[in-house]
Structures are given as C-alpha cells and as structure tokens.
Amino acid sequence: MxxxxxxxxxxxxxxxxxxxxxxxxxxxxxxxxxxxxxxxxxxxxxxxxxxxxxxxxxxxxxxxxxxxxxxxxxxxxxxxxxxxxxxxxxxxxxxxxxxxxxxxxxxxxxxxxxxxxxxxxxxxxxxxxxxxxxxxxxxLQENEDEFYNVAESHQTKVDKSRILFDEIKNYNPYIEKKHRDYSISFKINDSTKTSFFIHLPKKYNPEKKYALLVFLHGAVRNNALADFQNADSNLGDWNRYYTKYAEQNDVILVFPKGSKQYNWMAPDDGFFMIPEMIKQIKKAININDNKVFISGHSNGATGSFSYLMKQPIQFAGFYGFNTYPKVFTGGTFVENIKNRSFINFSTNEDYYYPPNANDDLAKLMHGINADYKEYRYNGFPHWFPKFDESEPAYQILFNDLINRNRNPFPKEISWEFDDEKYGSIDWLTDIKLDTLKPKANWHQNRNFKINKWLEYDENDSLIIKTVDKNAFDFPRKSGKIKAQYENNIFRIETSRISSFKIYISPEMINLDRKVKIYINGKLYFNKKVKYNAGFMLQSFEQNNDREQIWINCIGLKI
Incomplete structure (x- = not known):
C-alpha cells in the first residue's frame, strides 16, 4: 500500500x-x-x-x-x-x-x-x-484489419535464387495507414489473448524504414491481460518521455500487455510474446530490421535484460530503468551481452535492486569488455520515471538508439544457454545440449555476492539490510559455443554441445569458394554453399527479416 x-x-x-x-x-x-x-x-x-x-x-x-x-x-x-x-x-x-x-x-x-x-x-x-x-x-477489429493491410506481393513466386535474395532484401508491400495509434490483439494460445498498442510517427511514410522501440511495463504480477489498449494509458504519465523523443526522432513505439502468468520475466510461458509481436508488426509496418530496440521499467527492465541474455537476435540494443539484472527462469550468462549492448538507468534509493550490486555488475561487465553502461541518479526511488528529472536519461537512450545499428552478421559469437528453446544467436542456430559431456576449461560461470539490500521499514524509512545472496542462480547445466569466421573459414569451440547449424549469407562468405568449418580444431566441412530458394523462403517467413537473410544452412554434429 x-x-x-x-x-x-x-x-x-x-x-x-x-x-x-x-x-x-x-x-x-x-x-x-x-x-x-x-x-x-x-x-x-x-x-x-x-x-x-x-x-x-x-x-x-x-x-x-x-x-x-x-x-x-x-x-x-x-x-x-x-x-x-x-x-x-x-x-x-x-x-x-x-x-x-x-x-x-x-x-x-x-x-x-x-x-x-x-x-x-x-x-x-x-x-x-x-x-x-x-x-x-x-x-477495433476494423482498425486492426486496416493495420495489417498491405499491397499484394509476388515475391514468393520468384524461381531464381539469386533474384529471390534481392527480392527479399527489397521487399516492400507496405501502404499508408489511416491512424497513428492502433490496439492490436495478440493470441497467446487457443483460450488466451492479450494486446499490444502501437504508436506511429506523425507522418508515417511506408517507403521509409523506421526504428522501433518496445516498452515492457513493470509490476507484471499486478497486471492483467487486456484485449485492447488506448493512447491515454500508454503515451502519457510515466511514458511521456518515450512519447516525446520518439516523436522527435520518428521512432515507432510498441506497448505489450503482460500478466502474472504471461510476461517477460517469470514464468517462461509468455517469453515468446515479444519476438512474435515484432514478427507480426513487420508484416504491416516498414521496420528497419537493424534498428529494433527494447526497454522497460522494473519488471519490464528485468524483461529487457532477459531478452538480452536469452533471445537477442531481433534486437539492436537493450535498455532498463531500475533494473533487476537477472534471468529468473534459468542461468544468467552475462557474457551473452557481448553479442549486443545494455544501458542501465539506476537510482541510489531503489529497493528493487541495490546500488552496490549495480556497481559490482558494472565492474563485471567492464571486466569482460562488454558494451554496458550504467547511469546513476541519486536522490530518487524505484519509480524514477515518474519524476521530471528522469528526462536526461531518455535523451541518453534515444541518442544511443539513433546511433546504434544491429550487426546482422557479426564476425564473432559467444553464446551460453541451459534451455534449448534459446539455443540460437544470429548465424548459429538450433544448438543442442549434451550436458553429460565434461565442461571445457574455458566454460566458467561468472557471479558475485550481494551483501546489502535496501528496504522500507515500518516507518517508511529506507534502511540497509544485510543479506548473503548470489547475484545469479544456475539451476541447470549449460552449454556454450564460441564461433568466428573470416575468409570463408569458420572456427568453432564448444562445451557440452552435441550439434548445431550455421546459417549462411552471401554477405558473410564468397560463394565461389569452399567453406571450411573447424570444430574444436577438427575440420568438419569443406564444400561450396549454394543458394537454396526453398530454405530462403521458409527462413524469411519465420523471421520477416530483410537484413539478416539466410540462403542456406549447414548442419553439424559433434
């Protein structure tokens, strides 16, 4: 209360x-x-x-x-x-x-x-x-139908693979929209649905590609799913600065609605929602696939951090206000941040996560050369976005957003997971665990102790409580894979991994030359890779990504 x-x-x-x-x-x-x-x-x-x-x-x-x-x-x-x-x-x-x-x-x-x-x-x-x-x-239904309405496309009828690649890259069936604001229903399962609210720039032009920012609300345990939303409950009050700076920078805003059971933090039942919503939005709106971002406050910030740790493929950058930086459904594998970035906006009077723990996390992140930034605002409680003094944080966020782009084909990847649902990262996909295998020497958990926590006493005064807890939990055995490529040569190191696939793009390799793949120092593949039209279409239908286009894949068993 x-x-x-x-x-x-x-x-x-x-x-x-x-x-x-x-x-x-x-x-x-x-x-x-x-x-x-x-x-x-x-x-x-x-x-x-x-x-x-x-x-x-x-x-x-x-x-x-x-x-x-x-x-x-x-x-x-x-x-x-x-x-x-x-x-x-x-x-x-x-x-x-x-x-x-x-x-x-x-x-x-x-x-x-x-x-x-x-x-x-x-x-x-x-x-x-x-x-x-x-x-x-x-x-509501008429507006939703109009939102998803696009021009007829003949892209799927193309036969020649090289031409198909260009068709996908230049795919643009988008048309003008009648409104700026839409409440869109989202099916969770056969008996449950929720919604997301989407806010378009003032002069949305279907010929232009736009950055997109997803905002995850907090207090998931106190929220209920909603089959519709509106502008008043999303664009003002706590979110007023998202609205202000999205307006100035032509950024599309998306506000999903979660609940105690279906959310982005815990349990895992609703974690699929945000990636699936983005795929659906890309069918209707001209999105820059390399400029999709995610932010949140409190439980929503924990959700943003969780997508960074578990499923970052679609996103270019991650932000959190008053974050509890931990995965609550499994292990927190902090080195996964090296595939992307995170900016944390914290306060020194936050009962949700203590400032001393944020300091230790920042040290850990900097120790592994992660793209991680911590901005501390002193004198403010957990509900920092409520204050006008939070505006500079949003200026930092949008400045980063405007200047940051996802690299769809990174030269190096490091990925750790303990749930095969999240065994994919960019061009490494469908990675399978073998936790009966011994752990490689370089495969180590990173953690730190938290010994102080802030809480309110019966007089509403903020006090320091002594605790003894690990920052992260590791309830299951994990697998890890490190990979890099250059000059048509892929070099892979694995720990507790049984198999995986490598997605191939002509922007990664020279198709006129053989591709060599070494796993743990042993040559596993030495062949040319060709365009596969069926695979290309299937892949595009699954991800609706016009920048990260895959023309074929190589399956490998260790």
Missing part, C-alpha cells in the same frame, strides 16, 4: 493547481472508502466525492464517477447512483482507458451494483452498454 500511496502523491505534481485540489479531495475520498467499516463511513466517502464534484465540476473524471456511483449503490441511494452512472456509461473512454460500457457489463459490475439490478434504469443502461460494446469491438 505504501508504494501506491506514494505514487499517487507524486502524480499530483503533474497537474494544474485546480486538478491538484480535485485529485487531493478524491484521493482522500478513496482512502476513506478503502477504510470504511460501516454505512456512516461509506456516506462520509460519498460526501467527499460530491464535495470535489461541486467545487471542481470541470475536473470530474471517470474514476470519480465510478467510485461515487458504487458508494451510492451500496447506500441504496438509487437516484444518486444513476446520476453518476449515466454520464460514466456514456464515456467513450475514461482517463485510464476504460470505455464507459465496461462499467455496466464488466466482470464485476453485477456485484458492485447488486442493489441496482432490479431497477428498470439498470436494464436500460445494460442494453445500451451491450450495443456500445459491440460497436467498440467492431471498430
């Missing part, structure tokens, strides 16, 4: 003076409602809402109407309940993004308004809400 009350207090700083007073009064009313034990307490809370409505009629919001109507219903003041319910039901969306009809036909409506169900006015409101809901979803 302390956390949310503090956030509400901070949020008052972002409104005009009249709005501050209205917000203060309604917050007091809400707290009185929470603490209510009898009818007199409920009446006191309702009186406080009505006082706020009377003094600041231009500030009345959906949340206020909703809470006042619930209180009036509980007190069996039917006329007053409908006085607030009627304008609430007419709202297209309130300040939190909820459509008015959702208060009448929502999951908890009949329990919250149980005293109104026998009133004829409730039946009228419900009938209208059902109609509004149907229209709402119809419009």
């Amino acid at each position: 302390r956390y949310y009350i503090t956030l509400i207090f901070i949020s008052l700083c972002f409104h005009a003076e009249a709005q501050e007073d209205y917000a203060t009064l309604t917050q007091q009313a809400l707290e009185t409602m929470w603490k209510a034990k009898n009818e007199a307490d409920y009446q006191e809370a309702l009186d406080m809402y009505e006082k706020a409505f009377k003094i600041y009629p231009d500030s009345i919001d959906g949340t206020g109407l909703y809470k006042a109507s619930v209180l009036a219903s509980e007190l069996k003041k039917y006329d007053k309940a409908f006085e607030y319910l009627v304008p609430l039901a007419k709202m297209k969306t309130d300040e939190d993004g909820y459509p008015g009809w959702s208060y009448i036909v929502g999951e908890y409506s009949e329990s919250e308004y149980k005293n109104l169900l026998s009133d004829p006015r409730w039946d009228m409101l419900k009938l209208k809400a059902i109609i509004d809901k149907k229209e709402f979803y119809k419009e």
Whole structure:
C-alpha cells in the first residue's frame, strides 16, 4: 500500500493547481472508502466525492464517477447512483482507458451494483452498454484489419535464387495507414489473448524504414491481460518521455500487455510474446530490421535484460530503468551481452535492486569488455520515471538508439544457454545440449555476492539490510559455443554441445569458394554453399527479416 500511496502523491505534481485540489479531495475520498467499516463511513466517502464534484465540476473524471456511483449503490441511494452512472456509461473512454460500457457489463459490475439490478434504469443502461460494446469491438477489429493491410506481393513466386535474395532484401508491400495509434490483439494460445498498442510517427511514410522501440511495463504480477489498449494509458504519465523523443526522432513505439502468468520475466510461458509481436508488426509496418530496440521499467527492465541474455537476435540494443539484472527462469550468462549492448538507468534509493550490486555488475561487465553502461541518479526511488528529472536519461537512450545499428552478421559469437528453446544467436542456430559431456576449461560461470539490500521499514524509512545472496542462480547445466569466421573459414569451440547449424549469407562468405568449418580444431566441412530458394523462403517467413537473410544452412554434429 505504501508504494501506491506514494505514487499517487507524486502524480499530483503533474497537474494544474485546480486538478491538484480535485485529485487531493478524491484521493482522500478513496482512502476513506478503502477504510470504511460501516454505512456512516461509506456516506462520509460519498460526501467527499460530491464535495470535489461541486467545487471542481470541470475536473470530474471517470474514476470519480465510478467510485461515487458504487458508494451510492451500496447506500441504496438509487437516484444518486444513476446520476453518476449515466454520464460514466456514456464515456467513450475514461482517463485510464476504460470505455464507459465496461462499467455496466464488466466482470464485476453485477456485484458492485447488486442493489441496482432490479431497477428498470439498470436494464436500460445494460442494453445500451451491450450495443456500445459491440460497436467498440467492431471498430477495433476494423482498425486492426486496416493495420495489417498491405499491397499484394509476388515475391514468393520468384524461381531464381539469386533474384529471390534481392527480392527479399527489397521487399516492400507496405501502404499508408489511416491512424497513428492502433490496439492490436495478440493470441497467446487457443483460450488466451492479450494486446499490444502501437504508436506511429506523425507522418508515417511506408517507403521509409523506421526504428522501433518496445516498452515492457513493470509490476507484471499486478497486471492483467487486456484485449485492447488506448493512447491515454500508454503515451502519457510515466511514458511521456518515450512519447516525446520518439516523436522527435520518428521512432515507432510498441506497448505489450503482460500478466502474472504471461510476461517477460517469470514464468517462461509468455517469453515468446515479444519476438512474435515484432514478427507480426513487420508484416504491416516498414521496420528497419537493424534498428529494433527494447526497454522497460522494473519488471519490464528485468524483461529487457532477459531478452538480452536469452533471445537477442531481433534486437539492436537493450535498455532498463531500475533494473533487476537477472534471468529468473534459468542461468544468467552475462557474457551473452557481448553479442549486443545494455544501458542501465539506476537510482541510489531503489529497493528493487541495490546500488552496490549495480556497481559490482558494472565492474563485471567492464571486466569482460562488454558494451554496458550504467547511469546513476541519486536522490530518487524505484519509480524514477515518474519524476521530471528522469528526462536526461531518455535523451541518453534515444541518442544511443539513433546511433546504434544491429550487426546482422557479426564476425564473432559467444553464446551460453541451459534451455534449448534459446539455443540460437544470429548465424548459429538450433544448438543442442549434451550436458553429460565434461565442461571445457574455458566454460566458467561468472557471479558475485550481494551483501546489502535496501528496504522500507515500518516507518517508511529506507534502511540497509544485510543479506548473503548470489547475484545469479544456475539451476541447470549449460552449454556454450564460441564461433568466428573470416575468409570463408569458420572456427568453432564448444562445451557440452552435441550439434548445431550455421546459417549462411552471401554477405558473410564468397560463394565461389569452399567453406571450411573447424570444430574444436577438427575440420568438419569443406564444400561450396549454394543458394537454396526453398530454405530462403521458409527462413524469411519465420523471421520477416530483410537484413539478416539466410540462403542456406549447414548442419553439424559433434
């Protein structure tokens, strides 16, 4: 409770003076409602809402109407309940993004308004809400269909492999979009779906390739999946600086919605969502495949770090605000960062992850020559993005984003994993484990101890707690592979690996010469590699990547 009350207090700083007073009064009313034990307490809370409505009629919001109507219903003041319910039901969306009809036909409506169900006015409101809901979803589907609409393409009918390569590289079926903002549904499984919200640049041009930034929200355990989202709940408040600098730099923003079960941190059930969403977006929008980025706050920042450790192929760079830098579903193999980069924005009053641990992580990262940067902001708590003083961090983020590009064909790769779902990195793919084999001498875990942690005591004071914990856990045996190529020669070192594949691009090798592959010093392959049209099409359909184009693959067993 302390956390949310503090956030509400901070949020008052972002409104005009009249709005501050209205917000203060309604917050007091809400707290009185929470603490209510009898009818007199409920009446006191309702009186406080009505006082706020009377003094600041231009500030009345959906949340206020909703809470006042619930209180009036509980007190069996039917006329007053409908006085607030009627304008609430007419709202297209309130300040939190909820459509008015959702208060009448929502999951908890009949329990919250149980005293109104026998009133004829409730039946009228419900009938209208059902109609509004149907229209709402119809419009949502029409917009989604329009978002995915592209020009007809004949690319898949090309027969000659060399021509097909050029066709894929120059593939552009994209057309103009009617809107800047879209709420897009996303299927998790046959019975579950969520959504992502996408915000386009002001003058989106389908002929131009755009950078894309995915933002992962925090508090995954306190969030629920949503089959629609809107601009108000994504583009302002905590995310206002993402919106501001994306606007200035023509960056597309994407906001997925996760939950306790399906998210980017733990468990692993929802980890597939973000890569799959990006693939779907690439079917509809002209994305620069070498400029796809991911950021987040709190649990979302941990998610960003987890994609860096487990599945970075699609991304050029990773960012996190108030990060807990750890993989919670397996081992944290920090050397995997050497394939990409990470920028961490931390604060010295963060209960989520202590500053001394961030210092030790930075030392570890610099010790392995990782592309890792740590920016510390002193005097701020975990909810740093809420403050105006966080703006310079976003300037750093977008400056890095604009200047950074993914190298789709890196000359060197180092990859460690303990789950074969994540046994792929760029041109090394489908790597299989053999944990019965002995571990190579160069295959070592990197870790450090954390002995101090910050937490709030019963007086809301931040104190230092003594702990004894490892920064990372390693619950399973892992495998590791190191690879490099130059002049048509690939040299691979493996530890606890049984097999893998090498994807080939003409931008990596000379196709007129033989390719040689050495594994642990032994020659395993010495042949020319040709274009394979079927493989090219299958690969492109799987990843929708026009920069990292594979023309064939070589399978190798050790």
